[in-house]
Structure formats: structure tokens, C-alpha cells
Amino acid sequence: MSLLLSYSTPRGLEIKTHPKFITKNVCLGDYEINLRDFLAAVEYVLTNTDLEPRDPRLAFIKKIAEFRVIEGHAGGNSRRLSF
Secondary structure, eight states, X not given: OEEEOSSOSSTTOEEEEOTTOOSOEEEETTEEEEHHHHHHHHHHHHHSSOOOTTOHXXXXXXXXXXXXXXXXXXXXXXXXXXX
16 A cells, blocks of 8 residues: 655655555655654654644544444454554
8 A cells, every 4th residue: 555645745645554564664756764764753843833823733633533333354353543
């Protein structure tokens, strides 16, 4: 699975995860980041500065709060987050 980032430089920067998440890593362009480090970076970005008017972090947190656990792509006992 991958997501093409819209607001980043260089253009065409893509973030990827393994379909079965075996590696527990997130690929960001040419970089492979451990999932725990990636989540720590997200936490840091969310909490390190004061909020500004129309700050996109608020919409992001609202979206995260709506997540629920559903059946995974592989079926059976696999599970994933969705909104």
C-alpha cells in the first residue's frame, strides 16, 4: 500500500507500508523508518508547538478519534484500523 504525498518536496514523495506489515517499518521516499520511531515522530509533531488558527492537527486528532478496529484485508483473524 502507498500514499503519494501532496504538499511535500520533492514532488512525488511516496509513503509505503508492507501489505501484511511484516517489516513493521514505514518507507518514506528512500528512507525506511521503524513504526515506533514513525509514531514517536507523529506524537512530537502534534505536541511540540502551540496550536494556530485553523491548525490541521486538530482535524487530524478528530479523525483519529473516530477510528475503529475492523476486519483486516487478509480476512480471518486479521484486524486493522478504519474510520
